[in-house]
Amino acid sequence: NAGVMQNPRHLVRRRGQEARLRCSPMKGHSHVYWYRQLPEEGLKFMVYLQKENIIDESGMPKERFSAEFPKEGPSILRIQQVVRGDSAAYFCASSPSVASYEQYFGPGTRLTVT
Amino acid sequence: AQSVTQLGSHVSVSEGALVLLRCNYSSSVPPYLFWYVQYPNQGLQLLLKYTSAATLVKGINGFEAEFKKSETSFHLTKPSAHMSDAAEYFCAVSQGPSGGSNYKLTFGKGTLLTVNP
Numbered sequence: 161n162a163g164v165m166q167n168p169r170h171l172v173r174r175r176g177q178e179a180r181l182r183c184s185p186m187k188g189h190s191h192v193y194w195y196r197q198l199p200e201e202g203l204k205f206m207v208y209l210q211k212e213n214i215i216d217e218s219g220m221p222k223e224r225f226s227a228e229f230p231k232e233g234p235s236i237l238r239i240q241q242v243v244r245g246d247s248a249a250y251f252c253a254s255s256p257s258v259a260s261y262e263q264y265f266g267p268g269t270r271l272t273v274t
Numbered sequence: 275a276q277s278v279t280q281l282g283s284h285v286s287v288s289e290g291a292l293v294l295l296r297c298n299y300s301s302s303v304p305p306y307l308f309w310y311v312q313y314p315n316q317g318l319q320l321l322l323k324y325t326s327a328a329t330l331v332k333g334i335n336g337f338e339a340e341f342k343k344s345e346t347s348f349h350l351t352k353p354s355a356h357m358s359d360a361a362e363y364f365c366a367v368s369q370g371p372s373g374g375s376n377y378k379l380t381f382g383k384g385t386l387l388t389v390n391p
Contacts, residue, residue, distance in 0.1 A: 200383065202384060203366075203379070205378045216377075216378070251318070261323070264320075
C-alpha cells in the first residue's frame with residue numbers, strides 16, 4: 161500500500177517562474193492537506209481540499225498561490241511568480257473519508273528559489 | 275489560536291539513555307496533541323496522539339507521552355535510546371472535540387535527536 165507521494169522531491173526555480181507541486185494521496189483517501197515549512201519554522205497549515213472542492217484555504221497566501229484537487233489525478237499546489245521567500249519545504253497529507261487529524265504525510269517537496 | 279513550543283532544537287543522548295523531548299502548547303479549546311517523527315528524506319510519521327482519553331499515551335517504538343493540563347505540556351519520553359531513534363521530532367496540536375477544525379494541525383519547530391554510541 162503506497163503512501164502519500166509527492167513530486168518532485170526537489171525543485172529549483174528562478175524568481176518570477178512558476179512552481180507546480182504534485183501530491184498523490186494514499187489509495188482510498190479523498191481529503192488532502194498542504195503544509196509549508198519555512199526555514200527554522202514548524203509546519204504551517206495552508207489549505208484543505210476534497211475532490212474538486214477547496215474546503216479551507218485560511219492558511220494560503222492571498223496572492224500567487226492556488227491549489228486544486230481534480231476528480232482525476234493528483235492535487236496540485238501552484239505558486240506563480242515565485243520569490244525568494246517562497247523557498248521552503250511543502251508537505252502534503254491525506255486522510256480517508258472525513259476531515260481528520262489522522263493525517264498521513266508525504267516526504268515533501270523542497271522548493272528553492274534562486 | 276493555538277501554538278506549540280518545543281524546547282531545544284537539538285537534543286543529544288547516549289545509546290541506552292533516557293530520551294526526553296519537551297513540548298508545551300497553548301490552546302483556547304481542549305486540544306488534541308500529537309508527536310510525529312521524520313527520518314531523513316521521508317514524510318512525517320505519527321508516533322502517538324492524545325485525544326482526551328488516557329493522559330498517558332503509548333506510541334510506537336517504545337515512546338510515550340503524558341498530557342499535563344495544569345502544565346500545558348505533552349513531553350515525549352523513551353526509557354532507553356536506540357541508534358535508530360535518531361531523527362527529527364515534531365509536536366503538534368489541533369482543536370479537540372469541541373473544535374470544528376481539528377484537521378488543522380499546528381506544529382512546533384521540531385527537535386533533532388542525535389544518539390551517540
